[in-house]
Amino acid sequence: MPVEVMPADPPVTRDGSPYPKLDEEAQENKVTDTQADKLSNNSEDSGVVDWKDPKSVVEKNRHMLESQMSCDVMFYVGEKREKLGAHKYVLMTRSDVFLQMFNSSDPEKTEFEVPDISADYFWEVLRHIYCEDQKLQVISVVGILAAADLYKLLALKNACLNYLHNCLEISNACYLLVEVRKHDFLQEEKRIVSFIRKNAQDVLQTPGIVLLSKDLIDMLMNLPDLDVDEDIKRNAMEKWSKENTIKEKEDFKSSQDYIPYILDSVTSNDLFKEPEEIVIPPNVEMPPMNDVPDGMSTITSTTSKKSRSSVHTYSRLPSCNMWPEMEMITRLQEVHGCGENDAQKADAISFTVDHNIYLFGFGIYGPKREGEGKYQIDTVLTRKKRDIVLETIRIRGAGVILPVLFERPVKIDKNIPYTLEVYITGPDSHLGASGQSQVLNKAMLFKFSKAEKVKNNRSTVTDGQIPRLLFLPRNK
Numbered sequence: 001m002p003v004e005v006m007p008a009d010p011p012v013t014r015d016g017s018p019y020p021k022l023d024e025e026a027q028e029n030k031v032t033d034t035q036a037d038k039l040s041n042n043s044e045d046s047g048v049v050d051w052k053d054p055k056s057v058v059e060k061n062r063h064m065l066e067s068q069m070s071c072d073v074m075f076y077v078g079e080k081r082e083k084l085g086a087h088k089y090v091l092m093t094r095s096d097v098f099l100q101m102f103n104s105s106d107p108e109k110t111e112f113e114v115p116d117i118s119a120d121y122f123w124e125v126l127r128h129i130y131c132e133d134q135k136l137q138v139i140s141v142v143g144i145l146a147a148a149d150l151y152k153l154l155a156l157k158n159a160c161l162n163y164l165h166n167c168l169e170i171s172n173a174c175y176l177l178v179e180v181r182k183h184d185f186l187q188e189e190k191r192i193v194s195f196i197r198k199n200a201q202d203v204l205q206t207p208g209i210v211l212l213s214k215d216l217i218d219m220l221m222n223l224p225d226l227d228v229d230e231d232i233k234r235n236a237m238e239k240w241s242k243e244n245t246i247k248e249k250e251d252f253k254s255s256q257d258y259i260p261y262i263l264d265s266v267t268s269n270d271l272f273k274e275p276e277e278i279v280i281p282p283n284v285e286m287p288p289m290n291d292v293p294d295g296m297s298t299i300t301s302t303t304s305k306k307s308r309s310s311v312h313t314y315s316r317l318p319s320c321n322m323w324p325e326m327e328m329i330t331r332l333q334e335v336h337g338c339g340e341n342d343a344q345k346a347d348a349i350s351f352t353v354d355h356n357i358y359l360f361g362f363g364i365y366g367p368k369r370e371g372e373g374k375y376q377i378d379t380v381l382t383r384k385k386r387d388i389v390l391e392t393i394r395i396r397g398a399g400v401i402l403p404v405l406f407e408r409p410v411k412i413d414k415n416i417p418y419t420l421e422v423y424i425t426g427p428d429s430h431l432g433a434s435g436q437s438q439v440l441n442k443a444m445l446f447k448f449s450k451a452e453k454v455k456n457n458r459s460t461v462t463d464g465q466i467p468r469l470l471f472l473p474r475n476k
Helices: 023-040 059-066 088-094 096-104 117-131 142-151 156-165 170-182 186-198 207-210 214-220 230-249
Strands: 073-077 083-085 110-116 311-314 328-332 330-343 345-351 357-367 373-383 384-395 402-414 418-435 436-442 444-449 468-473
Touching: 073 117, 083 117, 088 096, 088 117, 088 214, 117 142, 117 156, 142 156, 156 186, 170 186, 170 207, 170 214, 170 330, 207 230, 207 330, 207 418, 214 230, 214 444, 230 311, 311 402, 311 468, 357 373, 357 418, 357 436, 373 402, 384 402, 402 468
Parallel strands: 073 110, 311 384
Antiparallel strands: 073 083, 328 468, 330 418, 345 418, 345 444, 357 402, 357 468, 373 384, 373 418, 436 444
16 A cells, blocks of 8 residues: 655744745855855954854864953952953863863853962963963973863873973973972973983083072982082082072062062054054165154154153063063073163164064063062164164063063064163063073074174173064065
């Protein structure tokens, strides 16, 4: 007997009404509209991700994080309670710690305190969770490792350990030993101590010896089979004793926790929106700076190094790791000692770069004493023999390296010598050592040399101030 096939009932919504249907013409119009939207929303021109573009999940995640778009949870990070937003779903799927945090507390709770991690380290945790990416440096790798361990992020932890093992060398061994002891990484401490024992003759002569606590210096001096000349031992102990006596008198700590400052927004587009510029070829004589609106800082007077064209204050300093667009190079690889900042001596360095860039600013070493320091930086940037920037910049902050940003980005032409000269007024600060005359950043090669024409200059290629340059490449 043939079976009669009845037509299936059309699908209905929860209230029993049929779903709306799209006829063929409507479907064609939808496709056409989608194509038009893509043409009118070019993400390369607008700088904003168009969700209809064929972007990868990682690219979209990165945009959501960096733009702080539609965040449904807010973290107040570090002692200064820096504000960082995120998305619960993303965090819960990558970390059991966040899953438990959100499920065990009030489901409606959207604000959480993270007091024991600096904002820079927590930002790298978020970058890894969203993009499987992280920026690791000698000065931050142990702090990020501690954060990865806290949130049970195995891949990030392994990346930090690999970087830590590969970057360990004579010049930074003491600093890394202090850091791993601070965060109780016993296995890594053993590894570094073993490295120091094998290279003790050289390590004890590095400036980083003064960073060690009394327990650590005693442990190193009493290591078994330590093959070191007695004179080197004695000199190391004298250097350490002198430095740490000063610290005790001034109530310093032998190793300081530092809290870099950040802006409320993690984007720099508004602050660094580029003005109109007149492009002047390097081989053409530049007219007087006061007459040329070149998009750089204008000089009001060239009669004094302390003349100033602009005074601007950042009450909260931007943290370098929080500027995803900005790149940086660090020429001084180690922190040692301290220096007075009374503007009586200059800190200057000459440099060239083999690509055209925009120079956004530079870094100075922050206060040696624990807590916040206020600095005034009289800044002169010279191109060949002409001053192209003359600014007084006031900042305040705590940390090993503080960013100092120009009022406007400055065009730096490739293979042209520039000299950055600063006069710093403020509390005593760290100083750097183990400087490099050449630093490679991707395909860009920066070369540093002594600023020969600057008098009373306490900075050289190998030590002093100005440890870092902040920049972006120019397309032309």
